[in-house]
Amino acid sequence: MNFENILVDTSNGLATITINRPKKLNALNKATIEELHTAFDSLNNDSSIKAIIITGSGEKAFVAGADISEFAHFSVAEGAELARKGQETLFDFVENLSTPVIAAVNGFALGGGLELAMSCHFRIASDNAKMGLPEVSLGVIPGYGGTQRLPQLVGKGKAMEMVMTAGMISAEEAKDSGLVNHVTTQEELIPLAEKLASKIMRNSSVAISAAIKAVNDNFKDGINGFETEITEFGNCFGTEDFKEGTTAFLEKRKPNFPGA
Numbered sequence: 001m002n003f004e005n006i007l008v009d010t011s012n013g014l015a016t017i018t019i020n021r022p023k024k025l026n027a028l029n030k031a032t033i034e035e036l037h038t039a040f041d042s043l044n045n046d047s048s049i050k051a052i053i054i055t056g057s058g059e060k061a062f063v064a065g066a067d068i069s070e071f072a073h074f075s076v077a078e079g080a081e082l083a084r085k086g087q088e089t090l091f092d093f094v095e096n097l098s099t100p101v102i103a104a105v106n107g108f109a110l111g112g113g114l115e116l117a118m119s120c121h122f123r124i125a126s127d128n129a130k131m132g133l134p135e136v137s138l139g140v141i142p143g144y145g146g147t148q149r150l151p152q153l154v155g156k157g158k159a160m161e162m163v164m165t166a167g168m169i170s171a172e173e174a175k176d177s178g179l180v181n182h183v184t185t186q187e188e189l190i191p192l193a194e195k196l197a198s199k200i201m202r203n204s205s206v207a208i209s210a211a212i213k214a215v216n217d218n219f220k221d222g223i224n225g226f227e228t229e230i231t232e233f234g235n236c237f238g239t240e241d242f243k244e245g246t247t248a249f250l251e252k253r254k255p256n257f258p259g260a
């Protein structure tokens with residue numbers, strides 16, 4: 001896959017997407033969002049890819065925000081459509097991928113950048129990372145799911161503080177708040193992401209996909225996550241991965257999951 005704004009590398013079942021707009025601190029413009037959608041869609045449909053890491057180029061920014069110059073002149077209707085299309089194309093899309101996605105936050109993750117990281121299944125960060133939703137300082141609110149996902153991760157009170165002050169928090173504070181799972185050095189960030197991905201990839205990709213759906217459904221209005229869990233749990237019994245996993249356990253050997 002050849003792109004203008006992102007780099008995609010695949011090796012041994014692991015894909016790494018790097019947002020590559022260093023002169024713009026990897027800010028998300030319309031073209032980058034479309035390229036990210038295409039890359040995620042393609043990787044998710046590739047049965048050989050078992051995990052995806054997303055990060056930013058350089059050592060300053062994961063994604064420093066959205067490209068404000070693209071929408072500063074928008075009308076009310078255009079603003080609403082920007083949020084709706086962005087959520088459908090990238091942010092909700094990533095959250096609901098069946099392939100696990102790890103965000104490796106290597107610097108500033110602000111506005112749309114933090115919203116992208118939050119749409120991933122979990123996050124790790126380098127110790128120089130700074131995270132925040134500064135939108136109210138521009139007279140607007142987060143529009144790519146930030147007002148919804150941040151309270152899910154850090155709680156309502158902390159989310160309200162972060163949104164209303166438009167301030168940034170450090171990587172350690174993000175970890176203490178539950179926004180990121182691990183903090184490490186810049187040099188160890190990708191190796192740690194790869195280590196976590198390798199642990200994921202040893203397990204059943206079919207079961208992981210089912211688990212992602214069940215966990216996500218707990219946060220969706222009108223959907224009973226417990227019922228999803230029951231259904232997906234039952235579905236697992238009809239998979240080759242279940243047969244292999246249980247057989248391997250009984251035979252006291254490591255499983256070799258076929259991914260079906």
